[in-house]
Amino acid sequence: MIARIAEQCFWLGRYLERAESTARVLQMTGQLALDAELPPEQCWMPALAIFGERGTFAALHGEQAEADGEAVQRFLTWEEGSGSSLVNTLFAARDNARSIREVVSRECWEVTNELYLWLGGEMGKAEYTHSRYAFYLHIRRMVQLCLGLSGSTMLHDTPLDFIRLGVVLERSGQTARLLDVHHHVFTGMNPGHLVVQTALWLSLLRAGSGFEPFMKSHSGRVTGDAVAAFLLLEARFPRSVRYCLEAANRYLRLLAAPEGQGQLGQESLARLAPLLDQLRPEALVGPEANLHALLTRMVEGTSELCQLIAREYFGKAMPLGTQVMGG
Numbered sequence: 001m002i003a004r005i006a007e008q009c010f011w012l013g014r015y016l017e018r019a020e021s022t023a024r025v026l027q028m029t030g031q032l033a034l035d036a037e038l039p040p041e042q043c044w045m046p047a048l049a050i051f052g053e054r055g056t057f058a059a060l061h062g063e064q065a066e067a068d069g070e071a072v073q074r075f076l077t078w079e080e081g082s083g084s085s086l087v088n089t090l091f092a093a094r095d096n097a098r099s100i101r102e103v104v105s106r107e108c109w110e111v112t113n114e115l116y117l118w119l120g121g122e123m124g125k126a127e128y129t130h131s132r133y134a135f136y137l138h139i140r141r142m143v144q145l146c147l148g149l150s151g152s153t154m155l156h157d158t159p160l161d162f163i164r165l166g167v168v169l170e171r172s173g174q175t176a177r178l179l180d181v182h183h184h185v186f187t188g189m190n191p192g193h194l195v196v197q198t199a200l201w202l203s204l205l206r207a208g209s210g211f212e213p214f215m216k217s218h219s220g221r222v223t224g225d226a227v228a229a230f231l232l233l234e235a236r237f238p239r240s241v242r243y244c245l246e247a248a249n250r251y252l253r254l255l256a257a258p259e260g261q262g263q264l265g266q267e268s269l270a271r272l273a274p275l276l277d278q279l280r281p282e283a284l285v286g287p288e289a290n291l292h293a294l295l296t297r298m299v300e301g302t303s304e305l306c307q308l309i310a311r312e313y314f315g316k317a318m319p320l321g322t323q324v325m326g327g
Contacts, residue, residue, distance in 0.1 A: 013166025015093035022144040027136035041067040051084035105153035172244035180295035
């Protein structure tokens, strides 16, 4: 498999997962803004922070606009100058899928292409105006359909492994950012009544698609510590940081050169090992526990791992935090 094909498979997975994550966060933030009776900036600022877009947004609209939910949604949905906007992310996903039609199944390509055309056409714009919740839900479902079809219509070989590797690494970073930003904001607030506190932590679970799995595996009061432990460490939940990094470890082992036949992939595996080692329950308890520091290490470590993968497998170095395909 040539490096160009591997790279585009990897980025296809990342872009699809990023689009689903952006739509989910915007969908759930809209619900939080309606239900939680919080100051608007405490609802919408985290959405920008999760995707690293506060600076770009402030340069275009000013910091005060962080309290304007409509401005934030337009920016993260339609802004061509934002690397995290849905219109740019889905364009990049479609462009990658089109470039590797020889390895991506017809069904995956059709769904990706249909979603991009819907977003840029009158139907998508009309849905955005009519029902923001339905608009973001449609994007989420179409991305999930595409990723599901990849597992049922593509050969389970190297191209699919690279797509799934991109998905789980993007998902790991997004979950860590989501948890870090919201946990910091929520714990620094004075929400008052217990019902309001519970609603805030449940909104974080919904933003991470973890509400039902959490409620099925936990009983009693919903607390920030319990939510953080679930999104970070739960090995059975496919969006937790631990689950995603363990999945990345499996895919990297499949893609690495067999023992005795070269060093391809060994550096990436070595970089991943200490990240997994830090994901232990004791990391969240005791006087030395620091959730923010741990999540920062997860975000930075995942980003560095992607750079190593680019160098080892694609023969290039990408700047940290890059939003688009290199080369």
